[in-house]
Amino acid sequence: MKVNTELTPKEMELPSDYADRLGLIYAKESSDVDKKSKGQFFTPLAIAKFMASMSTCQSEAVSILDPGCGTGVLSISLAEHFKSINPELKNIRLVAYETDVKLIKYSQLTLAYLKEWLSQHNIKFEYILHITDFVLDNRDALDAFTNLFGKKLDSFDYIISNPPYFKLPKNDEKTKAAKGVVNGHANIYSIFMAIAAQLLKTNGELIFITPRSFSSGSYFQVFRNNFFKKVDIIQAHLFHSRKDTFSRDKVLQETIIMKCQPKTQGTNRNEILVTSSSGTRDLDNLETLTLPSNLVIEYDSADKIVFLPTTQREREIVELFRTWNGSLNKYNIQISTGPVVAHRAWDYIQEQPQNESSEIVPLFWLHNVSKMELTWPIEKPNKGQYIKSEQKSRSILIENKNYLLLRRFSSKDDKSRLIAAPYFSNAITANFIGVENKLNYIYRPKGHLDRAEIIGLGALLNSTLFDQFFRIINGNVNVSATELRFMPLPPHEQIIEIGKQLILGNSFDNTTINNLIIASFELETIY
Structure with a gap:
């Protein structure tokens, strides 16, 4: 019988290296489509070791939970770390979950090898590898958020995970189980985090690597409220590069590593350590900042x-924004998403105006919008610059009045997340205009935004100051209307004054805007 030597541990090979190597073998066997459908993004060994290094261990016996373990690189790295820092360690109990039938054989091999390796160092290792669904197996932990008298839960000293990332349908059993803990089309990673928060022992440590998307927006609001009732962030680590973290899987994702601990008698921790690195290569040379938790x-x-x-x-930017009490809502300004969804509106969209009985009006797309400038028409394949204005299309058109158009998405080549351009109704002789779905539009529901308001608000959103603040609170490349609706704004009269000064100077480039913003808010200490 031929033995596959690739799957055999090498002489003196560390268990974490073995787990990483088997992960690479599995990755070669699996298509990108298959991994994406399962939300699988394998943790690079450098990150696994870094996450393990965030933990402390002084006990003789510890318990570990690794939900969605893959080849076990995270829990194995954690066990190796404990062995290196704690000479008193005698027993490790691991509970791991993995549902991918193609992966389970690799998980079994790596955990068996870890057991052998630990025994050589006089550490007893017991493990259970569940091949059942982690969320459904632990629905009692989700119930515990709303039922204080539920079943007694198993608990762990350490929970370490790189959970799957994908949205669940509303009718999925896991979504139903998490009702009241998350809302809407829940992303499964937030359910993993919620369960982990409930399964942590009093002095336990939770270490997760996830997308940053949970950190803001109404979509994750219910989750944040539940999660931060149970745990405090001890340390948060950010990567400046979106490309480096999961480069093996070609994932462009802003990620965060968080170490959390249970709240002490319901009180909030005083300080949080925020660390950062460019990517994985400089994890031994971190930038650090200790911040008040509030x-x-x-x-x-x-x-x-x-x-x-x-x-x-x-930090100073956040402190500045915290002093502002204004918002779009408070100034009777609204933001909405463009109603023209191209694939549903092809019958009305035209590349060029044609002689027809229907009125033809402009249709603005994302590529028409640049900083403080709306360029139209711009011919582009399948991006018709005109749309019919007739009875049947009226529901997807908006009234022709003054707007600030804002891109909903930024590409990897965009230097800014926030890109906005003014539109003035006198530019077009029409009653309606079209705004495609990849744009947001800002307007006053009853009445008009005047020129100075639009220019002032556009300048703020296009400024480096607002772009940096948006990056601090948002880990996505998409610009949510909900987040902008409640973003702190300076006093209304100050916005108008900024607009007036730009109009007077008749210069709207980014250098002029940034200089005016610095002067208006006395930001010399920040920039």
Whole structure:
């Protein structure tokens, strides 16, 4: 019988190296489509070791939970770390979950090898590898958020995980089990985090690597409220590069590593350590910033937004925004998403105006919008610059009045997340215009935004100051209308004054805007 030597541990090979190597073998056997459908993004060994190094261990016996373990690189790295820092360690109990039938054989091999390796160092290792669904197996932990008298839960000293990332349908059993803990089309990673928060022992440590998307926005608001009732962030680590973290899987994702511990008698921790690195290569040379916990999380707010400045300058930006009480809503300004969904509106969209009985009006797309400039028409394949204005299309058109158009998405090549351009109704002789779905539009529902308001607000959103603040609170490339609706704004009269000064100077480039913003808010200490 031929033995596959690739699957055999090498002489003196560390268990974590073995787990990483088997992970690479599995990755070669699996298509990108298959991994994406399962939300699988394998943790690079450097990150696994870094996450393990965030933990402390002084006990003789410890228990570990690794939900969604893959080849076990995280829990194995953690066990190796404990062995290196704790000479008193005698027993490790691991509970791991993995449902991918193709992966389980690799998990079994790596955990068996870890057991052998630990025994050579006089450490007893017991493990259970569940091949059942982690969420459904632990629905009692989800019930515990709303039922204080539920079943007694198993608990762990350490929970370490790189959970799967994908949205669940509303009718999925896991979504139903998590009702009241998350809302809407829940992303499964937030359910993993919620369960882990309930299964942590009193002095336990939870270490997760996840997308940053949970940190802001209404979509994760219910989750944040539940999660931060149970645990405090001890340390948060950010990567400046979106490309490096999961480069093996070609994933462009802003990620965060968090170490959390249970709240002590319901009180909030005083300080949070925020660390950062460019990617994985400089994890031994971290930038560090110790912040008051109430600067990172607004505990008194219903939103519980997580602010994650990584430098002193970013900290000062957050502190500045916290002094502002204005918002679009308070100034009777609204933001909505463009109603023209191209694939549903092809019958009305035209590349060029044609002689027809229907009126033809402009249709604005994302590529028409640049900083403080709306360029139209711009011919592009399948991006018709005109749309019919007739009875049947009227529901997807908007009234022709003054707007600020804002891109909903930024590409990897965009230097800014926030890109906005003014539109003035006198530019077009029409009653309606079209705005495609990848744009947001800002307007006054009853009445008009005047020129100075639009220019002032556009200048703020296009400024480096607002772009940096948005990056601090948002880990996505998409610009949510909900987040902008409640973003702190300076006094209304100050916005108008900024607009007036730009109009007077007749210069709207980014250097002029940034200089005016610095002067208006006395930001010499920040920039």
